[in-house]
Amino acid sequence: MRQVRLIWVLAWKDLRVEYRSRQAFLTTLFFALLILIIFNFAFDPGSPATREAAPGILWASLIFPGVIQLNRSFQAEAEEGTLYGIVLSPVDRGVIFLGKQLANWIFMLAIDLFILVAFVVFYNFSFSWSLLWIVLLLVLATAGFTAVGTVFAAMLSSIRGRDVLLPVLLFPILVPIIVAAVNATQEVLLIGEFEFFEKWVQLLVSFDVIYLAAGFLVFDYVVGE
Amino acid sequence: MWLENSKQFLATASRLLKVSGWMLLPLYLLIVIALWGAFLYAPLPDRPGADPAAIQALGDVQRIFYFHVSSAMNSFLAFFLVFIGGVAYLVTRNEKWDAFSAASAEVGIFLTTIVLTTGPIWAKPEWNTWFPWGDPRVMTELVLLLIFIAYFILRASLPEGEKKYKFAAVCGIIGFLDVPIVYLSIHLLRTLHPVVITATEIRLDPMIRQAWLMALVAIMVLTVVLVLLRTSMRLHHRAAQEMRQQLRERRARAA
Amino acid sequence: MNGNDYLFAAYVVIWTILFAYLFFLHRRQRQVARELQEVSETLERRSLGD
Numbered sequence: 001m002r003q004v005r006l007i008w009v010l011a012w013k014d015l016r017v018e019y020r021s022r023q024a025f026l027t028t029l030f031f032a033l034l035i036l037i038i039f040n041f042a043f044d045p046g047s048p049a050t051r052e053a054a055p056g057i058l059w060a061s062l063i064f065p066g067v068i069q070l071n072r073s074f075q076a077e078a079e080e081g082t083l084y085g086i087v088l089s090p091v092d093r094g095v096i097f098l099g100k101q102l103a104n105w106i107f108m109l110a111i112d113l114f115i116l117v118a119f120v121v122f123y124n125f126s127f128s129w130s131l132l133w134i135v136l137l138l139v140l141a142t143a144g145f146t147a148v149g150t151v152f153a154a155m156l157s158s159i160r161g162r163d164v165l166l167p168v169l170l171f172p173i174l175v176p177i178i179v180a181a182v183n184a185t186q187e188v189l190l191i192g193e194f195e196f197f198e199k200w201v202q203l204l205v206s207f208d209v210i211y212l213a214a215g216f217l218v219f220d221y222v223v224g225e
Numbered sequence: 226m227w228l229e230n231s232k233q234f235l236a237t238a239s240r241l242l243k244v245s246g247w248m249l250l251p252l253y254l255l256i257v258i259a260l261w262g263a264f265l266y267a268p269l270p271d272r273p274g275a276d277p278a279a280i281q282a283l284g285d286v287q288r289i290f291y292f293h294v295s296s297a298m299n300s301f302l303a304f305f306l307v308f309i310g311g312v313a314y315l316v317t318r319n320e321k322w323d324a325f326s327a328a329s330a331e332v333g334i335f336l337t338t339i340v341l342t343t344g345p346i347w348a349k350p351e352w353n354t355w356f357p358w359g360d361p362r363v364m365t366e367l368v369l370l371l372i373f374i375a376y377f378i379l380r381a382s383l384p385e386g387e388k389k390y391k392f393a394a395v396c397g398i399i400g401f402l403d404v405p406i407v408y409l410s411i412h413l414l415r416t417l418h419p420v421v422i423t424a425t426e427i428r429l430d431p432m433i434r435q436a437w438l439m440a441l442v443a444i445m446v447l448t449v450v451l452v453l454l455r456t457s458m459r460l461h462h463r464a465a466q467e468m469r470q471q472l473r474e475r476r477a478r479a480a
Numbered sequence: 481m482n483g484n485d486y487l488f489a490a491y492v493v494i495w496t497i498l499f500a501y502l503f504f505l506h507r508r509q510r511q512v513a514r515e516l517q518e519v520s521e522t523l524e525r526r527s528l529g530d
Binding site: 107152158160161165169173179183191196200203210211214 | 258363372375378379382388392394395398409410411413414
């Protein structure tokens with residue numbers, strides 16, 4: 001119980017920092033929106049082909065802001081040296097990982113939801129209850145994304161050139177998430193049949209479980225001295 | 226502890242070098258046997274229902290399969306060794322395991338490159354496509370190659386030291402954990418959109434299996450020999466670095 | 481001898497030459513190892529001396 005509260009305290013700290021400097025949130029959100037719009041022009045705007053590719057576009061425009069957010073989440077800590085403070089506190093490193101991951105997760109979900117609304121408008125889908133399935137996908141995919149991402153971002157926070165290194169390390173690992181999320185979204189938005197949806201969700205859940213557990217176990221080696 | 230590390234590295238490195246030396250002659254014989262198996266012993270595959278022209282056209286192309294598939298299976302072995310070395314390093318904090326991990330990753334990249342180059346050459350006549358994006362095995366190989374290239378990019382951007390070895394171990398562990406998930410995701414994708422592959426069915430008769438087994442054993446021994454050799458070379462390199470470092474420190478203290 | 485026999489022969493030759501080279505490289509590496517060992521021993525003797 002104490003551990004759960006600690007996770008929340010750590011996450012809440014990060015979210016409060018984010019809330020106080022809303023600028024970062026807005027910039028990241030704006031960046032995601034721009035990607036969405038640029039994709040629309042990169043393909044034929046409004047054509048059926050673009051609509052077919054829409055699920056892929058949605059997920060591509062969520063990944064890039066996600067990487068920026070992950071980089072940022074440890075940048076301030078590394079620059080101000082506050083990571084030392086947290087690491088020195090008598091808290092299990094795994095708990096620190098879960099706190100950080102939770103903060104990133106919530107932050108990215110907030111962006112994801114805004115982008116989802118913009119996406120539905122731009123690509124002319126309708127607002128219906130079935131969008132809740134996409135929200136479920138967002139929650140699950142973002143959990144896995146931030147689980148791996150938090151480990152790598154913490155690792156790279158002390159390295160020069162981390163801005164390029166993070167996506168280089170992260171993207172290959174994310175292949176299954178992208179495959180699962182894009183195909184499940186296709187079923188919801190374009191096909192309207194939930195033939196494999198459950199399987200994709202299972203895949204996302206197993207990704208989340210594996211990498212949350214792995215992050216919990218290895219975070220000690222990533223931030224410890 | 227003056228020279229203690231480097232002495233340890235040297236001892237292990239020399240032992241590994243000796244072992245890999247003993248394995249060279251058997252490896253040579255195994256490779257020759259595998260070549261014989263693939264080129265002479267294995268019959269042309271029986272393709273029930275295919276028309277004679279297709280059988281004639283595909284014929285010997287199938288012989289690529291023996292080394293291709295064996296390399297693929299051993300690349301998984303090599304990346305599994307990276308994982309093992311990573312865990313062992315994090316538990317024991319012994320640099321030898323880092324050298325072992327890095328060596329295995331190199332050999333893994335070497336094998337995946339073989340797989341991803343011989344693969345298209347075989348797939349074009351057999352499946353009528355160079356690169357079957359929907360095939361789970363091909364995709365897993367591709368993702369593995371990308372992950373372990375990233376692994377070396379990470380290694381290259383860190384100076385020698387405990388931090389580098391820890392991070393590399395974590396990266397290797399996280400990367401290897403991805404293998405089953407990638408495989409499952411592409412497998413599911415394929416059941417969803419069946420890839421149009423114009424393959425004629427191959428019946429694996431026992432002689433084909435035996436020939437393939439010869440290649441598998443030969444490549445496995447090759448993998449082991451290369452990993453041992455590279456681990457030993459890496460340890461020699463580390464020993465030399467260590468000696469230079471300690472000498473420099475000693476001079477600085479004396480001055 | 482048919483085509484495959486010649487193919488096999490060619491590959492055996494290739495690998496034989498490759499392995500001859502590999503043996504040579506291996507011996508060279510052993511030599512380097514010995515030299516490193518000597519350097520290490522010399523360093524140790526020297527450090528005992530001062």
